[in-house]
Amino acid sequence: MLPEASPQHSPSPEAARLSYFRVPSKCFAFGTRRDGREEEPRRPAFLASSHEPPAAPLVMMTNQDVVVSEMGIAAGSALPGPSPALLACRGAAAGAMSLRYLDLAAAAARSAAGCTWADAMRASSPTRSSRAAADADEFTAWMRKHPSALGKFEQIAGASRGKKIVMFLDYDGTLSPIVADPDAAYMSDAMRAAVRDVAKHFPTAIVSGRCRDKVRNFVGLSELYYAGSHGMDIKGPSSNPESVLCQPASEFLPVIDEVYKLLVEKTKSTPGAKVENNKFCLSVHFRCVDEKRWNALAEQVKAVIKDYPKLKLTQGRKVLEIRPSIMWDKGKALEFLLESLGFANCSDVLPVYIGDDRTDEDAFKVLRKRGQGIGILVSKCPKETNASYSLQDPSEVMEFLLRLVAWKKKSPPPPPPPMIRPRV
Numbered sequence: 001m002l003p004e005a006s007p008q009h010s011p012s013p014e015a016a017r018l019s020y021f022r023v024p025s026k027c028f029a030f031g032t033r034r035d036g037r038e039e040e041p042r043r044p045a046f047l048a049s050s051h052e053p054p055a056a057p058l059v060m061m062t063n064q065d066v067v068v069s070e071m072g073i074a075a076g077s078a079l080p081g082p083s084p085a086l087l088a089c090r091g092a093a094a095g096a097m098s099l100r101y102l103d104l105a106a107a108a109a110r111s112a113a114g115c116t117w118a119d120a121m122r123a124s125s126p127t128r129s130s131r132a133a134a135d136a137d138e139f140t141a142w143m144r145k146h147p148s149a150l151g152k153f154e155q156i157a158g159a160s161r162g163k164k165i166v167m168f169l170d171y172d173g174t175l176s177p178i179v180a181d182p183d184a185a186y187m188s189d190a191m192r193a194a195v196r197d198v199a200k201h202f203p204t205a206i207v208s209g210r211c212r213d214k215v216r217n218f219v220g221l222s223e224l225y226y227a228g229s230h231g232m233d234i235k236g237p238s239s240n241p242e243s244v245l246c247q248p249a250s251e252f253l254p255v256i257d258e259v260y261k262l263l264v265e266k267t268k269s270t271p272g273a274k275v276e277n278n279k280f281c282l283s284v285h286f287r288c289v290d291e292k293r294w295n296a297l298a299e300q301v302k303a304v305i306k307d308y309p310k311l312k313l314t315q316g317r318k319v320l321e322i323r324p325s326i327m328w329d330k331g332k333a334l335e336f337l338l339e340s341l342g343f344a345n346c347s348d349v350l351p352v353y354i355g356d357d358r359t360d361e362d363a364f365k366v367l368r369k370r371g372q373g374i375g376i377l378v379s380k381c382p383k384e385t386n387a388s389y390s391l392q393d394p395s396e397v398m399e400f401l402l403r404l405v406a407w408k409k410k411s412p413p414p415p416p417p418p419m420i421r422p423r424v
C-alpha cells in the first residue's frame with residue numbers, strides 16, 4: 001500500500017518565510033507579442049547555432065551563491081522593512097528592471113516603499129518597453145553556471161550510470177509553449193510521442209500548477225504520474241490499482257471555490273483578466289491585460305484574499321497564483337513520488353526535473369539539498385535558479401527527451417546481481 005501524505009500545516013506566520021531571489025543586473029528579457037505569446041528574447045549569437053557557450057567549464061551539482069528560500073507570503077500580511085529584495089529592487093529600478101523571479105514578498109515591500117504591484121508584475125514578466133540591453137558576457141557567465149543539458153548530455157548520461165532515472169516534467173512552458181489562452185496550451189503530437197517513449201524507460205511524472213485532470217487531458221497519457229495544483233493533487237497511472245493518491249490541501253477545497261467565485265466577480269471589470277480554477281489553487285492571468293491595469297488588478301486580487309489569511313499569493317509567468325499556505329509544493333511532491341516509487345533513501349536513483357517557472361525552483365532546491373538528481377531550467381534568459389543545467393524552450397526539451405531514450409536504448413542492460421552460492 002502506498003503512503004498517504006499528511007499535510008504539515010503551517011500557521012499564518014508562513015508569511016514570515018519571506019524570501020527573495022537575488023536580482024540579476026541584466027536579462028535577455030521577454031516581450032509580449034500581439035497574440036500574447038512571449039517574444040524571443042535577444043541573446044548572444046553563439047547560442048543560435050550551438051548548445052555550448054564558449055569555454056564552458058564542467059558544472060555539476062555545486063552550491064551556487066544564490067540563496068533562495070520559500071516563495072510567497074500569506075495574503076495581506078505585513079512585511080518587515082527593507083529586505084535584500086527591496087534593496088535589490090531599488091537598485092534594479094534605476095535601470096531596466098529585469099528580474100523575472102521577483103517575489104511578491106518583495107512586491108509588497110516595494111509597495112510599502114511607494115512602488116506598485118504592477119512594478120513587480122512588470123519586472124517578473126518584462127515587456128518590450130522594459131527590455132534590458134543584451135549582455136553577451138552575462139549570458140555566457142550564466143551559461144557556464146547552467147550549461148545546456150544538450151551540450152552536456154554525455155555528462156548527464158554519465159551521472160546516471162548504474163542509477164535508475166525518474167523523470168519529472170513541468171507542463172506549461174516546458175512541454176507546451178506559452179500561449180495567450182491558458183485553455184489552448186496544447187502540446188504537440190511529437191512532444192507527446194517523446195514523453196510516451198520516455199515513460200516506457202523511466203517512471204515519469206508531470207508536475208504542474210494546473211488542475212490535475214486538466215493537465216492530464218492536455219498530456220493524454222494514462223501511464224504517467226500526475227501531480228496537479230503545484231503538487232497538491234497527486235495520482236499514479238490509472239492502470240495501477242494501488243495508484244498513489246495525495247491531496248494534502250483537501251480541506252481547502254470549499255475555500256478555494258469560494259475565492260474563485262469572488263475573484264471572477266471582482267476581476268470581471270478588468271478586460272483580459274482570466275481566473276482559472278486549478279482545484280487546490282487559483283490563477284489570475286494578466287497576460288492579456290493592458291499593462292496600465294496591472295496594478296489595479298493586483299489590488300482587486302489582494303482585496304479579495306485579504307480576508308483569507310490561510311491563502312498565499314505568489315507569482316508566475318504573467319499570472320498571480322493563490323494557494324493554501326501549507327508546507328507543500330512541487331519539491332514536496334517530488335519527494336512524495338520518489339518515496340512512493342520505493343526510492344526514499346536510495347543512492348541508486350537519479351531524479352531528473354525539467355521546469356521553467358518559479359514554482360519549479362522548489363523541486364530544484366530539493367534535488368540540490370539531496371545532492372542527488374539533475375535540475376534543468378527551461379529559459380532563454382539568465383535567471384537565478386537552483387537548477388544545474390538549462391534548456392532554451394520546449395523544442396529543446398523534446399530533443400533532450402529523445403536523446404535520453406536513444407541513449408537508454410543503446411546502453412547495455414545492467415549486469416545481473418552476483419550469484420551467491422549457498423554454503424554446503
Ligand SMILES: O=P(O)(O)OC[C@H]1O[C@H](O[C@H]2O[C@H](CO)[C@@H](O)[C@H](O)[C@H]2O)[C@H](O)[C@@H](O)[C@@H]1O
Pocket residue numbers: 170171172173177178179180181182183185207208209210276278283285287316317318319321357359
Ligand atoms: O506548473 P505549470 O504547468 O508550468 O503551470 C503554471 C501555470 O501555467 C499556466 O499558465 C501559464 O501558461 C499559459 C498558457 O501558455 C499562459 O497563458 C500563462 O500566461 C502562463 O502563466 C496555467 O494556465 C496556470 O494555471 C498555471 O499555474
